[in-house]
Amino acid sequence: MDDRYNYPPNYPPRNDLIAEDFVTIQTPMDNQENMSPYIYNPTPSQYNPYYVPTPTPMVPSPSPSSVFSPATPTGDINTDPFYSSDGIDDPFAGEPPLLEELGINFDQIMQKTLAVIIPFKKTEQSILHESDLTGPLVFCFAFGMFLLLSGKLHFSYIYGIGIVGCLSVYFLLNLMSPGATSITLICTVSVLGYSLLPMVVLSGLSVIFNLSTGVIGKFFAITAVLWCALSASKLFVTALALQRQQPLIAYPCALLYGVFALLTVF
Structure with missing residues (x-):
């Protein structure tokens, strides 16, 4: 087998190393059923040069449709960003109606x-x-x-x-x-x-x-x-x-x- 799968390398033994400093890694060659990709950080620890970090699974990036799709209101008071119970977030909440601004009543x-049609009516x-x-x-x-x-x-x-x-x-x-x-x-x-x-x-x-x-x-x-x-x-x-x-x-x-x-x- 290739030497790159033999961790740690054949260095002289050291008495200050303990069992927790080594992590067993299951490679794709050892288990053909689990072929999920892993990302390894080859930077050694500052305390242990033979330390190998735990592999982290690769997270898929979001699709463009989910990134640019607009948020739709759900109708929930607690989770809906478009919901405003008191109308503070609404910029047109305090505006009068259009007919009132135009002076039409x-x-x-x-x-x-009616006062003109019925002249004798009290106004x-x-x-x-x-x-x-x-x-x-x-x-x-x-x-x-x-x-x-x-x-x-x-x-x-x-x-x-x-x-x-x-x-x-x-x-x-x-x-x-x-x-x-x-x-x-x-x-x-x-x-x-x-x-x-x-x-x-x-x-x-x-x-x-x-x-x-x-x-x-x-x-x-x-x-x-x-x-x-x-x-x-x-x-x-x-x-x-x-x-x-x-x-x-x-x-x-x-x-x-x-x-x-x-x-x-x-």
Whole structure:
């Protein structure tokens, strides 16, 4: 047999060596059934030059698929790295909803729309001071689109008259209101925009019927103007806590909506 399997080599005997300093190694030549590879460290010990370490089995390296495969959440609270019970690890936990950041509140839109549809319904004063422009923009765009379907391109007139009318009503309301209360320009635009809803209905009727001829068209136009003026004046009186001044506020509002009615009828 080859000399490389004879451990330890034939050196002169030493009396300071004990039996634990030698390790019997079973080589692949001695046992053909166990052919697992071994890694040997040929560096001798600093205390015993004839010491041979215990063979260590070779550990296979992980496959590339297991290294680069993403971890999947297990759903366990203790072991799942994606689970967060208190939301501290979530960077978007404290962020408000997207609709709230955009200033869109469907509850307020519904309440103000119902306040315009039913002018005699009691409205809370708190919702009137909210700067909600979603409904007015939608109603103005719908008003212009109905006029466009009836063959009238009046988008510039709608926005121009609307801006002048909102500024005029804003200054008038601040002059009429007591010193302790006031109204903002955005609140004025919001109330006048929501009160445009009956005029939107009138423009929708103009697509189907010809309102410029006959008594019925003029009746619908006058009804829409009075409806818009009544709704706007009621909301302004509620927001500013003005008593017995609703006719004074309804008159300039009726003039503003009368111009929109003229754009719709003629």
